[in-house]
Amino acid sequence: MTMVSGSPNQAVPGYDQDSHGAFGAHQSPLSLARQVSIPSTTSPFTGSAGNSSRYTNARSNDHTLGTTVLIGQKINGCHKTYLRSYAPAVWGLFDQEQSPDDLYHFSPLLFWAVIYVGSRGYHKDPTASESIVERLKALLHHALFDPENAIPTIQAAVLVCLWPFPVDSTFKDPSHAVAGAAMHFPVQKGLQYASRKQDYARVALVQAEADRVVRARLWTYCVVAL
Numbered sequence: 001m002t003m004v005s006g007s008p009n010q011a012v013p014g015y016d017q018d019s020h021g022a023f024g025a026h027q028s029p030l031s032l033a034r035q036v037s038i039p040s041t042t043s044p045f046t047g048s049a050g051n052s053s054r055y056t057n058a059r060s061n062d063h064t065l066g067t068t069v070l071i072g073q074k075i076n077g078c079h080k081t082y083l084r085s086y087a088p089a090v091w092g093l094f095d096q097e098q099s100p101d102d103l104y105h106f107s108p109l110l111f112w113a114v115i116y117v118g119s120r121g122y123h124k125d126p127t128a129s130e131s132i133v134e135r136l137k138a139l140l141h142h143a144l145f146d147p148e149n150a151i152p153t154i155q156a157a158v159l160v161c162l163w164p165f166p167v168d169s170t171f172k173d174p175s176h177a178v179a180g181a182a183m184h185f186p187v188q189k190g191l192q193y194a195s196r197k198q199d200y201a202r203v204a205l206v207q208a209e210a211d212r213v214v215r216a217r218l219w220t221y222c223v224v225a226l
Helices: 029-033 072-090 100-106 108-119 128-143 147-162 175-188 209-225
Strands: 063-065 068-070
Touching: 063 128, 068 072, 068 128, 072 100, 072 108, 072 147, 100 108, 108 128, 108 147, 128 147, 147 175, 147 209, 175 209
Parallel strands: none
Antiparallel strands: 063 068
């Protein structure tokens, strides 16, 4: 079988994957998103500036996706691989200071998207990615019809579109459909207007500066990835 889209070991011509994940220094979403600085905040949607999480050595519980059980050791390995090799390319997409278990409680979909991306480079178990791909697709498909949890769905969709699922033929690649569906969420939430969150809410809101920056950065990633 020839891996076409999203192959875990697929090289991208012109890019330094070791330093910048799937993107090079001059054409990555990171280079665009860094233009939007963010102050210190406790928002669940922010992250450190490409630094390793303080929970890098935290032990994760076992987690189940469908009928697949991924033990805590593998989850830790995939999570560390994500932080080391992929997170710098999507700096600030979400809060990287969360432990894997905290991330799971915040959003199971985003958790499994992170574990999937990290599993692509987790060489201790090359089958880890294969074991969760199909079930992650189903989880993502269901989430695309749940606008109540739009923000983590958008974040997960960005990851899946930047590091697509492995397929043996390009016409089987679901990334385009995911991108098209997921792009409606940020528009529905008004992310294109970083300072006008109130216009998209039915109750009075107090929008902090940090929230405006978070929305602006997430919209930048949407434009690049979706």
